[in-house]
Amino acid sequence: MANTFPTKRTLLFAAILAAMASGGIGSQTASADWGSLVHQMHVGYHRNVAWPDPFNEVDAVQTVMPFEAMKRNGWRMHNTIGHELFRGGDGALLAAGQNRVRWIATQAPEGRREIYVLRGVTQEETQSRIKAVQEAVDGYVLAGQPQPQVLVTTIEPATSPGVVATKINRERLEQMAAPKLPTTSAAGTTGVTQ
Structure with missing residues:
Protein backbone atom coordinates (compact mmCIF):
# COMPACT_ATOMS: atom_id res chain seq x y z
CA MET A 1 0.00 0.00 0.00
CA ALA A 2 2.84 2.34 0.76
CA ASN A 3 4.53 1.71 -2.58
CA THR A 4 1.79 2.41 -5.22
CA PHE A 5 3.81 4.85 -7.34
CA PRO A 6 5.79 2.26 -9.31
CA THR A 7 2.53 0.45 -10.14
CA LYS A 8 0.97 3.55 -11.72
CA ARG A 9 4.18 4.25 -13.61
CA THR A 10 4.27 0.69 -14.89
CA LEU A 11 0.66 0.91 -16.09
CA LEU A 12 1.38 4.17 -17.89
CA PHE A 13 4.47 2.69 -19.55
CA ALA A 14 2.48 -0.38 -20.63
CA ALA A 15 -0.21 1.85 -22.17
CA ILE A 16 2.39 3.81 -24.14
CA LEU A 17 4.03 0.59 -25.38
CA ALA A 18 0.65 -0.80 -26.45
CA ALA A 19 -0.14 2.39 -28.34
CA MET A 20 3.21 2.30 -30.09
CA ALA A 21 2.79 -1.39 -31.00
CA SER A 22 -0.68 -0.85 -32.44
CA GLY A 23 0.68 2.17 -34.35
CA GLY A 24 3.14 -0.12 -36.10
CA ILE A 25 0.29 -2.11 -37.67
CA GLY A 26 -1.11 0.86 -39.61
CA SER A 27 1.95 3.07 -39.71
CA GLN A 28 0.86 5.01 -42.80
CA THR A 29 -2.37 6.35 -41.27
CA ALA A 30 -0.87 6.69 -37.82
CA SER A 31 1.94 8.90 -39.06
CA ALA A 32 -0.48 11.04 -41.08
CA ASP A 33 -2.76 11.41 -38.07
CA TRP A 34 0.22 12.14 -35.85
CA GLY A 35 1.42 14.92 -38.20
CA SER A 36 -2.09 16.38 -38.30
CA LEU A 37 -2.31 16.26 -34.52
CA VAL A 38 1.04 18.00 -34.09
CA HIS A 39 0.02 20.66 -36.64
CA GLN A 40 -3.29 21.31 -34.85
CA MET A 41 -1.49 21.55 -31.50
CA HIS A 42 0.96 24.04 -33.05
CA VAL A 43 -1.88 26.17 -34.47
CA GLY A 44 -3.81 26.02 -31.19
CA TYR A 45 -0.73 27.08 -29.21
CA HIS A 46 -0.12 30.12 -31.41
CA ARG A 47 -3.80 31.09 -31.31
CA ASN A 48 -3.74 30.98 -27.52
CA VAL A 49 -0.54 33.02 -27.35
CA ALA A 50 -1.90 35.66 -29.77
CA TRP A 51 -5.30 35.93 -28.08
CA PRO A 52 -7.22 38.32 -28.14
CA ASP A 53 -5.51 40.18 -31.03
CA PRO A 54 -6.95 38.10 -33.91
CA PHE A 55 -10.47 38.67 -32.60
CA ASN A 56 -10.35 42.38 -31.71
CA GLU A 57 -11.14 43.63 -35.21
CA VAL A 58 -14.03 41.21 -35.67
CA ASP A 59 -15.43 42.18 -32.26
CA ALA A 60 -15.12 45.88 -33.08
CA VAL A 61 -16.99 45.44 -36.37
CA GLN A 62 -19.73 43.43 -34.68
CA THR A 63 -20.05 46.09 -31.98
CA VAL A 64 -20.41 48.91 -34.51
CA MET A 65 -22.82 47.12 -36.89
CA PRO A 66 -26.04 47.81 -34.90
CA PHE A 67 -25.15 51.50 -34.63
CA GLU A 68 -24.49 51.69 -38.37
CA ALA A 69 -27.92 50.15 -39.00
CA MET A 70 -29.48 52.72 -36.66
CA LYS A 71 -27.74 55.57 -38.48
CA ARG A 72 -28.93 54.26 -41.86
CA ASN A 73 -32.50 53.96 -40.61
CA GLY A 74 -32.36 57.42 -39.03
CA TRP A 75 -31.19 59.03 -42.27
CA ARG A 76 -33.84 57.09 -44.16
CA MET A 77 -36.55 58.46 -41.87
CA HIS A 78 -35.10 61.97 -42.10
CA THR A 154 -43.65 52.27 -47.43
CA ILE A 155 -42.16 53.15 -44.02
CA GLU A 156 -43.88 56.28 -42.80
CA PRO A 157 -41.72 58.57 -40.66
CA ALA A 158 -42.88 59.25 -37.13
CA THR A 159 -44.37 62.74 -36.95
CA SER A 160 -46.61 64.67 -34.62
CA PRO A 161 -48.87 67.67 -35.16
CA GLY A 162 -47.28 71.07 -34.61
CA VAL A 163 -49.79 71.84 -31.84
CA VAL A 164 -48.56 68.87 -29.79
CA ALA A 165 -44.89 69.74 -30.34
CA THR A 166 -45.52 73.36 -29.35
CA LYS A 167 -47.39 72.26 -26.19
CA ILE A 168 -44.54 69.95 -25.15
CA ASN A 169 -41.93 72.67 -25.76
CA ARG A 170 -43.90 75.30 -23.79
CA GLU A 171 -44.42 72.94 -20.84
CA ARG A 172 -40.69 72.19 -20.78
CA LEU A 173 -39.85 75.91 -20.75
CA GLU A 174 -42.40 76.61 -17.99
CA GLN A 175 -40.97 73.87 -15.75
CA MET A 176 -37.38 75.01 -16.19
CA ALA A 177 -35.86 76.47 -13.03
CA ALA A 178 -35.09 80.19 -13.09
CA PRO A 179 -31.36 80.98 -13.33
CA LYS A 180 -29.80 82.00 -10.01
CA LEU A 181 -26.36 83.35 -9.19
CA PRO A 182 -24.49 81.73 -6.27
CA THR A 183 -24.29 83.60 -2.95
CA THR A 184 -20.58 82.79 -2.50
CA SER A 185 -17.75 82.39 -4.97
CA ALA A 186 -15.54 79.35 -5.34
CA ALA A 187 -12.91 81.09 -3.19
CA GLY A 188 -15.40 81.51 -0.35
CA THR A 189 -15.95 85.28 -0.62
CA THR A 190 -19.48 86.67 -0.72
CA GLY A 191 -20.99 86.70 -4.15
CA VAL A 192 -22.93 89.26 -6.11
CA THR A 193 -26.36 88.28 -4.72
CA GLN A 194 -27.23 88.27 -1.05
Missing part, protein backbone atom coordinates in the same frame (compact mmCIF):
# COMPACT_ATOMS: atom_id res chain seq x y z
CA ASN A 79 -34.91 61.87 -45.90
CA THR A 80 -38.44 60.51 -46.37
CA ILE A 81 -40.86 62.88 -48.07
CA GLY A 82 -44.17 62.02 -46.39
CA HIS A 83 -47.83 62.50 -47.28
CA GLU A 84 -48.02 65.93 -45.65
CA LEU A 85 -45.36 67.33 -48.03
CA PHE A 86 -47.36 66.52 -51.18
CA ARG A 87 -50.55 68.10 -52.45
CA GLY A 88 -53.46 65.67 -52.29
CA GLY A 89 -54.59 64.07 -55.53
CA ASP A 90 -51.95 65.16 -58.04
CA GLY A 91 -48.78 64.50 -55.98
CA ALA A 92 -47.19 67.92 -56.47
CA LEU A 93 -44.67 69.04 -53.84
CA LEU A 94 -45.78 71.71 -51.38
CA ALA A 95 -43.41 74.52 -50.33
CA ALA A 96 -42.25 72.56 -47.26
CA GLY A 97 -41.58 69.55 -49.51
CA GLN A 98 -39.54 71.72 -51.88
CA ASN A 99 -37.47 72.93 -48.92
CA ARG A 100 -36.89 69.38 -47.67
CA VAL A 101 -35.83 68.14 -51.12
CA ARG A 102 -33.49 71.14 -51.54
CA TRP A 103 -31.86 70.50 -48.16
CA ILE A 104 -31.33 66.79 -48.92
CA ALA A 105 -29.98 67.50 -52.41
CA THR A 106 -27.60 70.27 -51.37
CA GLN A 107 -26.86 70.13 -47.63
CA ALA A 108 -27.02 66.51 -46.49
CA PRO A 109 -23.71 64.63 -46.35
CA GLU A 110 -22.88 63.29 -49.81
CA GLY A 111 -23.18 59.67 -48.71
CA ARG A 112 -26.64 60.34 -47.31
CA ARG A 113 -28.25 62.10 -50.27
CA GLU A 114 -30.98 59.58 -50.98
CA ILE A 115 -34.56 60.82 -51.14
CA TYR A 116 -37.31 58.42 -50.12
CA VAL A 117 -40.81 59.12 -51.40
CA LEU A 118 -43.66 57.68 -49.36
CA ARG A 119 -45.86 55.50 -51.56
CA GLY A 120 -49.16 57.08 -52.52
CA VAL A 121 -52.62 55.55 -52.38
CA THR A 122 -52.51 54.64 -56.08
CA GLN A 123 -49.70 53.77 -58.47
CA GLU A 124 -50.41 56.96 -60.47
CA GLU A 125 -50.09 59.11 -57.35
CA THR A 126 -46.79 57.43 -56.46
CA GLN A 127 -45.44 58.02 -59.98
CA SER A 128 -46.49 61.69 -59.91
CA ARG A 129 -44.77 62.11 -56.51
CA ILE A 130 -41.56 60.60 -57.88
CA LYS A 131 -41.77 62.86 -60.94
CA ALA A 132 -42.31 65.98 -58.77
CA VAL A 133 -39.34 65.12 -56.53
CA GLN A 134 -37.11 64.33 -59.52
CA GLU A 135 -37.98 67.68 -61.15
CA ALA A 136 -37.17 69.49 -57.90
CA VAL A 137 -33.84 67.64 -57.61
CA ASP A 138 -32.97 68.56 -61.19
CA GLY A 139 -33.44 72.23 -60.30
CA TYR A 140 -31.24 72.10 -57.18
CA VAL A 141 -28.29 69.92 -58.20
CA LEU A 142 -25.48 71.71 -60.02
CA ALA A 143 -23.96 70.29 -63.18
CA GLY A 144 -21.20 67.81 -62.44
CA GLN A 145 -22.54 66.86 -59.01
CA PRO A 146 -23.97 63.39 -58.46
CA GLN A 147 -27.77 63.37 -58.38
CA PRO A 148 -29.48 61.93 -55.31
CA GLN A 149 -31.39 58.73 -55.87
CA VAL A 150 -35.17 58.95 -55.56
CA LEU A 151 -36.53 55.76 -54.01
CA VAL A 152 -40.02 54.63 -52.99
CA THR A 153 -40.69 53.52 -49.41
Whole structure:
Protein backbone atom coordinates (compact mmCIF):
# COMPACT_ATOMS: atom_id res chain seq x y z
CA MET A 1 0.00 0.00 0.00
CA ALA A 2 2.84 2.34 0.76
CA ASN A 3 4.53 1.71 -2.58
CA THR A 4 1.79 2.41 -5.22
CA PHE A 5 3.81 4.85 -7.34
CA PRO A 6 5.79 2.26 -9.31
CA THR A 7 2.53 0.45 -10.14
CA LYS A 8 0.97 3.55 -11.72
CA ARG A 9 4.18 4.25 -13.61
CA THR A 10 4.27 0.69 -14.89
CA LEU A 11 0.66 0.91 -16.09
CA LEU A 12 1.38 4.17 -17.89
CA PHE A 13 4.47 2.69 -19.55
CA ALA A 14 2.48 -0.38 -20.63
CA ALA A 15 -0.21 1.85 -22.17
CA ILE A 16 2.39 3.81 -24.14
CA LEU A 17 4.03 0.59 -25.38
CA ALA A 18 0.65 -0.80 -26.45
CA ALA A 19 -0.14 2.39 -28.34
CA MET A 20 3.21 2.30 -30.09
CA ALA A 21 2.79 -1.39 -31.00
CA SER A 22 -0.68 -0.85 -32.44
CA GLY A 23 0.68 2.17 -34.35
CA GLY A 24 3.14 -0.12 -36.10
CA ILE A 25 0.29 -2.11 -37.67
CA GLY A 26 -1.11 0.86 -39.61
CA SER A 27 1.95 3.07 -39.71
CA GLN A 28 0.86 5.01 -42.80
CA THR A 29 -2.37 6.35 -41.27
CA ALA A 30 -0.87 6.69 -37.82
CA SER A 31 1.94 8.90 -39.06
CA ALA A 32 -0.48 11.04 -41.08
CA ASP A 33 -2.76 11.41 -38.07
CA TRP A 34 0.22 12.14 -35.85
CA GLY A 35 1.42 14.92 -38.20
CA SER A 36 -2.09 16.38 -38.30
CA LEU A 37 -2.31 16.26 -34.52
CA VAL A 38 1.04 18.00 -34.09
CA HIS A 39 0.02 20.66 -36.64
CA GLN A 40 -3.29 21.31 -34.85
CA MET A 41 -1.49 21.55 -31.50
CA HIS A 42 0.96 24.04 -33.05
CA VAL A 43 -1.88 26.17 -34.47
CA GLY A 44 -3.81 26.02 -31.19
CA TYR A 45 -0.73 27.08 -29.21
CA HIS A 46 -0.12 30.12 -31.41
CA ARG A 47 -3.80 31.09 -31.31
CA ASN A 48 -3.74 30.98 -27.52
CA VAL A 49 -0.54 33.02 -27.35
CA ALA A 50 -1.90 35.66 -29.77
CA TRP A 51 -5.30 35.93 -28.08
CA PRO A 52 -7.22 38.32 -28.14
CA ASP A 53 -5.51 40.18 -31.03
CA PRO A 54 -6.95 38.10 -33.91
CA PHE A 55 -10.47 38.67 -32.60
CA ASN A 56 -10.35 42.38 -31.71
CA GLU A 57 -11.14 43.63 -35.21
CA VAL A 58 -14.03 41.21 -35.67
CA ASP A 59 -15.43 42.18 -32.26
CA ALA A 60 -15.12 45.88 -33.08
CA VAL A 61 -16.99 45.44 -36.37
CA GLN A 62 -19.73 43.43 -34.68
CA THR A 63 -20.05 46.09 -31.98
CA VAL A 64 -20.41 48.91 -34.51
CA MET A 65 -22.82 47.12 -36.89
CA PRO A 66 -26.04 47.81 -34.90
CA PHE A 67 -25.15 51.50 -34.63
CA GLU A 68 -24.49 51.69 -38.37
CA ALA A 69 -27.92 50.15 -39.00
CA MET A 70 -29.48 52.72 -36.66
CA LYS A 71 -27.74 55.57 -38.48
CA ARG A 72 -28.93 54.26 -41.86
CA ASN A 73 -32.50 53.96 -40.61
CA GLY A 74 -32.36 57.42 -39.03
CA TRP A 75 -31.19 59.03 -42.27
CA ARG A 76 -33.84 57.09 -44.16
CA MET A 77 -36.55 58.46 -41.87
CA HIS A 78 -35.10 61.97 -42.10
CA ASN A 79 -34.91 61.87 -45.90
CA THR A 80 -38.44 60.51 -46.37
CA ILE A 81 -40.86 62.88 -48.07
CA GLY A 82 -44.17 62.02 -46.39
CA HIS A 83 -47.83 62.50 -47.28
CA GLU A 84 -48.02 65.93 -45.65
CA LEU A 85 -45.36 67.33 -48.03
CA PHE A 86 -47.36 66.52 -51.18
CA ARG A 87 -50.55 68.10 -52.45
CA GLY A 88 -53.46 65.67 -52.29
CA GLY A 89 -54.59 64.07 -55.53
CA ASP A 90 -51.95 65.16 -58.04
CA GLY A 91 -48.78 64.50 -55.98
CA ALA A 92 -47.19 67.92 -56.47
CA LEU A 93 -44.67 69.04 -53.84
CA LEU A 94 -45.78 71.71 -51.38
CA ALA A 95 -43.41 74.52 -50.33
CA ALA A 96 -42.25 72.56 -47.26
CA GLY A 97 -41.58 69.55 -49.51
CA GLN A 98 -39.54 71.72 -51.88
CA ASN A 99 -37.47 72.93 -48.92
CA ARG A 100 -36.89 69.38 -47.67
CA VAL A 101 -35.83 68.14 -51.12
CA ARG A 102 -33.49 71.14 -51.54
CA TRP A 103 -31.86 70.50 -48.16
CA ILE A 104 -31.33 66.79 -48.92
CA ALA A 105 -29.98 67.50 -52.41
CA THR A 106 -27.60 70.27 -51.37
CA GLN A 107 -26.86 70.13 -47.63
CA ALA A 108 -27.02 66.51 -46.49
CA PRO A 109 -23.71 64.63 -46.35
CA GLU A 110 -22.88 63.29 -49.81
CA GLY A 111 -23.18 59.67 -48.71
CA ARG A 112 -26.64 60.34 -47.31
CA ARG A 113 -28.25 62.10 -50.27
CA GLU A 114 -30.98 59.58 -50.98
CA ILE A 115 -34.56 60.82 -51.14
CA TYR A 116 -37.31 58.42 -50.12
CA VAL A 117 -40.81 59.12 -51.40
CA LEU A 118 -43.66 57.68 -49.36
CA ARG A 119 -45.86 55.50 -51.56
CA GLY A 120 -49.16 57.08 -52.52
CA VAL A 121 -52.62 55.55 -52.38
CA THR A 122 -52.51 54.64 -56.08
CA GLN A 123 -49.70 53.77 -58.47
CA GLU A 124 -50.41 56.96 -60.47
CA GLU A 125 -50.09 59.11 -57.35
CA THR A 126 -46.79 57.43 -56.46
CA GLN A 127 -45.44 58.02 -59.98
CA SER A 128 -46.49 61.69 -59.91
CA ARG A 129 -44.77 62.11 -56.51
CA ILE A 130 -41.56 60.60 -57.88
CA LYS A 131 -41.77 62.86 -60.94
CA ALA A 132 -42.31 65.98 -58.77
CA VAL A 133 -39.34 65.12 -56.53
CA GLN A 134 -37.11 64.33 -59.52
CA GLU A 135 -37.98 67.68 -61.15
CA ALA A 136 -37.17 69.49 -57.90
CA VAL A 137 -33.84 67.64 -57.61
CA ASP A 138 -32.97 68.56 -61.19
CA GLY A 139 -33.44 72.23 -60.30
CA TYR A 140 -31.24 72.10 -57.18
CA VAL A 141 -28.29 69.92 -58.20
CA LEU A 142 -25.48 71.71 -60.02
CA ALA A 143 -23.96 70.29 -63.18
CA GLY A 144 -21.20 67.81 -62.44
CA GLN A 145 -22.54 66.86 -59.01
CA PRO A 146 -23.97 63.39 -58.46
CA GLN A 147 -27.77 63.37 -58.38
CA PRO A 148 -29.48 61.93 -55.31
CA GLN A 149 -31.39 58.73 -55.87
CA VAL A 150 -35.17 58.95 -55.56
CA LEU A 151 -36.53 55.76 -54.01
CA VAL A 152 -40.02 54.63 -52.99
CA THR A 153 -40.69 53.52 -49.41
CA THR A 154 -43.65 52.27 -47.43
CA ILE A 155 -42.16 53.15 -44.02
CA GLU A 156 -43.88 56.28 -42.80
CA PRO A 157 -41.72 58.57 -40.66
CA ALA A 158 -42.88 59.25 -37.13
CA THR A 159 -44.37 62.74 -36.95
CA SER A 160 -46.61 64.67 -34.62
CA PRO A 161 -48.87 67.67 -35.16
CA GLY A 162 -47.28 71.07 -34.61
CA VAL A 163 -49.79 71.84 -31.84
CA VAL A 164 -48.56 68.87 -29.79
CA ALA A 165 -44.89 69.74 -30.34
CA THR A 166 -45.52 73.36 -29.35
CA LYS A 167 -47.39 72.26 -26.19
CA ILE A 168 -44.54 69.95 -25.15
CA ASN A 169 -41.93 72.67 -25.76
CA ARG A 170 -43.90 75.30 -23.79
CA GLU A 171 -44.42 72.94 -20.84
CA ARG A 172 -40.69 72.19 -20.78
CA LEU A 173 -39.85 75.91 -20.75
CA GLU A 174 -42.40 76.61 -17.99
CA GLN A 175 -40.97 73.87 -15.75
CA MET A 176 -37.38 75.01 -16.19
CA ALA A 177 -35.86 76.47 -13.03
CA ALA A 178 -35.09 80.19 -13.09
CA PRO A 179 -31.36 80.98 -13.33
CA LYS A 180 -29.80 82.00 -10.01
CA LEU A 181 -26.36 83.35 -9.19
CA PRO A 182 -24.49 81.73 -6.27
CA THR A 183 -24.29 83.60 -2.95
CA THR A 184 -20.58 82.79 -2.50
CA SER A 185 -17.75 82.39 -4.97
CA ALA A 186 -15.54 79.35 -5.34
CA ALA A 187 -12.91 81.09 -3.19
CA GLY A 188 -15.40 81.51 -0.35
CA THR A 189 -15.95 85.28 -0.62
CA THR A 190 -19.48 86.67 -0.72
CA GLY A 191 -20.99 86.70 -4.15
CA VAL A 192 -22.93 89.26 -6.11
CA THR A 193 -26.36 88.28 -4.72
CA GLN A 194 -27.23 88.27 -1.05
